[in-house]
Every structure is written in C-alpha cells, then in structure tokens.
Amino acid sequence: MDYFLVKQLHMSAATLSIILFITRAIWSVTENGLLHKRVVKILPHIIDTVLLVCGVILAIMIGPEQPWILTKIVLLIVYIGVGTIAIKRGKTRGTRATAALIAVAVFAYIVGVAINHDSLSWFA
Numbered sequence: 001m002d003y004f005l006v007k008q009l010h011m012s013a014a015t016l017s018i019i020l021f022i023t024r025a026i027w028s029v030t031e032n033g034l035l036h037k038r039v040v041k042i043l044p045h046i047i048d049t050v051l052l053v054c055g056v057i058l059a060i061m062i063g064p065e066q067p068w069i070l071t072k073i074v075l076l077i078v079y080i081g082v083g084t085i086a087i088k089r090g091k092t093r094g095t096r097a098t099a100a101l102i103a104v105a106v107f108a109y110i111v112g113v114a115i116n117h118d119s120l121s122w123f124a
C-alpha cells in the first residue's frame with residue numbers, strides 16, 4: 001500500500017472531519033433543523049472511520065510503538081466524546097458551545113502532535 005496515498009487520505013479526512021464538526025456544532029447551538037437530516041448524521045461517521053482506519057494503517061506502516069501515536073488515539077477519543085456533548089448531549093446552548101470550542105482546541109492539539117511527532121504538540 002502506498003504510504004503517501006494513505007497519508008493524503010488521512011489528512012483529507014481530518015480536514016473534512018473538522019469542517020463537518022464545526023458546521024454541525026453551529027447548527028446545534030443555533031438549533032437549526034438541518035442537524036437532524038439523515039446525510040448530516042451519517043456522513044461524519046463515514047469520514048471519521050476513514051480518518052481512523054487510515055491513521056491505524058499509517059501507524060502499522062511506521063511502527064506503532066511511538067508515544068505520540070498513543071497520544072493521538074487517546075485524544076481522538078476525547079475529541080469524539082466532547083464532540084458528542086457539543087452536538088447532542090449538551091442540554092443548554094451554552095454547554096454545547098463550550099464543548100464545541102474545547103473539541104476544536106483538542107483537534108488543533110492533535111494536528112500539532114501529528115506534525116511535530118511529539119505528544120507536546122505545538123509546545124514541543
């Protein structure tokens with residue numbers, strides 16, 4: 001399998017993931033009915049699955065025993081967890097907006113981990 005192709009797919013999926021997340025978070029905070037459309041509910045799962053599967057393939061290809069890879073996996077779980085508060089579990093608009101900002105910050109931290117190959121991310 002071509003490493004650069006998988007990496008390109010992984011990065012494209014990451015870009016689409018954050019764009020879709022921010023869009024849905026805005027719709028959640030503004031209580032826009034588009035949030036409940038079938039395609040809006042399903043598409044993010046497909047994109048996030050591609051993101052994760054490509055990440056795992058890359059990790060296997062470069063040897064998964066690097067600490068920053070474990071950091072990315074843990075933070076991906078945090079991003080998804082906080083993300084579900086932003087989009088559905090948060091009861092008030094304030095809670096959902098706060099969770100959305102935290103999720104975006106976690107995502108930005110993950111990108112720093114990816115680029116610097118270091119768990120300290122942008123602070124490395």
Ligand code: HEM
Binds near residue numbers: 010115
């Ligand atoms: C929200 C989650 C994630 C985001 C935003 C993300 C983002 C990125 C980005 C931007 C790159 C390219 C870095 C560069 O410029 O060299 C990258 C590479 C990579 N990612 Fe992810 N990633 C995520 C999740 C994961 C997960 C869960 C894994 C492992 C299971 C993973 C494994 C990798 C690996 C192994 C590379 C290749 C590094 C390299 O060749 O330099 N990623 N990721």
